[in-house]
Amino acid sequence: xxxxxxxxxxxxxxxxxxxxxxxxxxxxxxxxxxxxxxxxxxxxxxxxxxxxxxxxxxxxxxxxxxxxxxxxxxxxxxxxxxxxxxxxxxxxxxxxxxxxxxxxxxxxxxxxxxxxxxxxxxxxxxxxxxxxxxxxxxxxxxxxxxxxxxxxxxxxxxxxxxxxxxxxxxxxxxxxxxxxxxxxxxxxxxxxxxxxxxxxxxxxxxxxxxxxxxxxxxxxxxxxxxxxxxxxxxxxxxxxxxxxxxxxxxxxxxxxxxxxxxxxxxxxxxxxxxxxxxxxxxxxxxxxxxxxxxxxxx
Numbered sequence: 035x036x037x038x039x040x041x042x043x044x045x046x047x048x049x050x051x052x053x054x055x056x057x058x059x060x061x062x063x064x065x066x067x068x069x070x071x072x073x074x075x076x077x078x079x080x081x082x083x084x085x086x087x088x089x090x091x092x093x094x095x096x097x098x099x100x101x102x103x104x105x106x107x108x109x110x111x112x113x114x115x116x117x118x119x120x121x122x123x124x125x126x127x128x129x130x131x132x133x134x135x136x137x138x139x140x141x142x143x144x145x146x147x148x149x150x151x152x153x154x155x156x157x158x159x160x161x162x163x164x165x166x167x168x169x170x171x172x173x174x175x176x177x178x179x180x181x182x183x184x185x186x187x188x189x190x191x192x193x194x195x196x197x198x199x200x201x202x203x204x205x206x207x208x209x210x211x212x213x214x215x216x217x218x219x220x221x222x223x224x225x226x227x228x229x230x231x232x233x234x235x236x237x238x239x240x241x242x243x244x245x246x247x248x249x250x251x252x253x254x255x256x257x258x259x260x261x262x263x264x265x266x267x268x269x270x271x272x273x274x275x276x277x278x279x280x281x282x283x284x285x286x287x288x289x290x291x292x293x294x295x296x297x298x299x300x301x302x303x304x305x306x307x308x309x310x311x312x313x314x315x316x317x318x319x320x321x322x323x324x325x326x327x328x329x330x331x332x
Contacts (some may be wrong), residue, residue, distance in 0.1 A: 050142075051122055051124050060095055060096065061094060061096050063098050063100075063119050063122075064098060064121065064123075064124060065099075065102070065114075066088075067102055067110055068102065068104070069125070069133040069209060071206070076164055080172070081101075087173070110141055111135075122187075128202055128210065129206065131208065132209060133209040134216075142213060143216060146272075162183060166258075169257075174255055178247050180245075181244075181245035182247050185239065185242070185243040186239075188243055193303060199214045217272055219271075220271065221266040223263045226263070227286075227296045229288070229289070230288060231253065231312060232292060232293075233284065233287060233295055234312050235310040236283050236285075236306075237304075237306045237309075238305070240252075240283055242320050246318050246320060247318065248315060249314040264297060265280070265298060280300040281304055282300055282305075283303075284298050284299050285297045
């Protein structure tokens with residue numbers, strides 16, 4: 035479980051996190067399943083490095099991560115049929131191919147059905163670590179990429195349940211949309227966006243849940259690889275007929291700004307009323323008494 039090597043994530047992406055139970059086991063067992071395309075600047079070893087970082091976080095006392103690079107259809111279903119105990123599934127699924135078959139999608143539905151009925155999406159994970167640009171190298175500007183992923187993982191762990199899916203643009207959304215629409219048939223990723231400095235972060239979940247992250251550090255990373263996907267927001271119905279609300283966590287207009295703001299990350303966690311300028315240079319203060327961090331109980 036703790037033998038992951040180095041490197042993870044690049045410039046086109048799709049990730050999904052499912053949390054199976056409200057238990058706060060220490061460490062929480064995580065399956066990190068990678069089906070993303072292999073390219074010179076976006077190798078599985080890049081994605082594995084992020085998984086290794088999460089596995090080693092707090093000396094391995096919080097998450098126990100098993101990383102698998104397995105793009106063959108049906109492999110996820112076979113793995114979940116023989117291995118149990120996972121509380122979180124992370125799927126890296128940026129690819130031009132539809133990399134899941136019906137058995138895989140049924141396995142995801144089964145995992146989801148046994149936990150809280152919630153969805154969380156992130157449109158930026160695949161570019162957390164890529165050598166396409168120096169600003170995109172792990173762990174990010176001032177450790178911002180690493181701190182952001184820990185904030186997201188910790189928020190889901192504390193909430194005790196949910197799903198997080200993220201993607202890049204255009205044709206690379208195919209397997210990500212397979213996964214999300216298997217669970218929320220009317221929710222999907224769309225567009226190719228180019229973030230401007232006309233935008234904001236909603237709430238403190240991304241920037242100050244466990245680790246402080248300056249908004250400008252994340253924005254500089256996104257600007258270095260300007261091709262995000264747009265995440266869905268609003269209230270959707272899952273495949274079991276239950277309502278799921280996705281809140282905006284960060285949005286920006288396309289360059290040069292002044293137009294419609296597009297959501298890059300959405301989640302079932304209500305971020306509250308606080309707002310941060312997407313290009314803000316201040317270090318957020320960690321809230322020692324966090325509120326609104328739990329998932330809605332459907």
